[in-house]
Amino acid sequence: MTSSAGTDVTNAEFDGILAGRPLMAIFRGLGVDRSIELARRAWDLGIEAVELPIQSEADVDALAAVAEAGRAEGRLVGAGTVVSTRHVELAASVGAAFTVSPGLDADVVRASAAAGLPPLPGVATPTEVQAAMALGLTWLKAFPASLLGPAWFRAMAGPFPDARFVATGGMDAQNAAAFLDAGVRTVAVGSALADPAQLPALAALLRR
Known part of the structure; x- marks a missing residue:
């Protein structure tokens, strides 16, 4: 698909990165050792x-x-929380494989795609979903998912059947299943992986 600016953008690479994988991990501000451990x-x-x-x-x-x-x-x-083209440059320089953003910024999307890093921008409204798909994107991060709720994803499936959503924000082993049941392709969890009590439930989700 070609955007209105005439720039071809895609993030179809997530078909291979995330398709069939119900969980993704996010580790924020934990430092080198703890991040590697988790x-x-x-x-x-x-x-x-x-x-x-x-x-x-x-x-x-x-x-x-x-x-x-x-x-x-x-x-x-x-690389997550990528909100500028400078962040894209940093992500590429340290070997990141893709970028994730809290919102939708066409410049960041294009810079990331140009750097060979599939972009996963954040959306929270039908307008943002439509704008992201007009750029050529199919995989979108819905943020903050816990506030949007599972019903939001069911509602988006009608007008945007080709959108593939990653639910991020407030997700854990207790609520992930409800979002997956609502059509979310992947749920991003963070602190849940640091909680041994949640690991069996996370493992069960991976067997879905």
């Missing part, structure tokens, strides 16, 4: 995709370390 826990559990938001130099260091560890094991690690 990333390995996610990978061992069966969660393939990991995202580390980059909001500080320490976050960039953690992303670089986890991305390196991921490459050694054939895992993909993305």
Whole structure:
């Protein structure tokens, strides 16, 4: 699909990164050692995709370390909270495989795609979903998912049957199933992976 600006953009790569994978992991502001520890826990559990938001130099260091560890094991690690083209440059420089943003910014989307990093922008309204799809995107991050609720995704399925949503924000082992049942393709969890009590429930979700 071609955007109104004449720039071809796609994030169909997520068909391979996330399709058939009900869970994705997010580790925010945990530092290098803890991020690697939890990333390995996610990978061992069966969660393939990991995202580390980059909001500080320490976050960039953690992303670089986890991305390196991921490459050694054939895992993909993305950069999150990418809100500027400079963030895209940082993500690419430390080996991120994709970018995730809290909102929809066409410049960030295009810069990310141009850098070879599939972009996953955030949406929360039908207008934003329509705008993202007009750019050529099919995979979208719905944020904050816990406030939108499962019914939002059912409502979006009518006008936007080709949209594939990743539910992010306030997700854990207790509420993830309701969102998956509502048509969400992937649920992004973070602190749940640091809670041993939630690991069995997360493992059960991966067997869906």
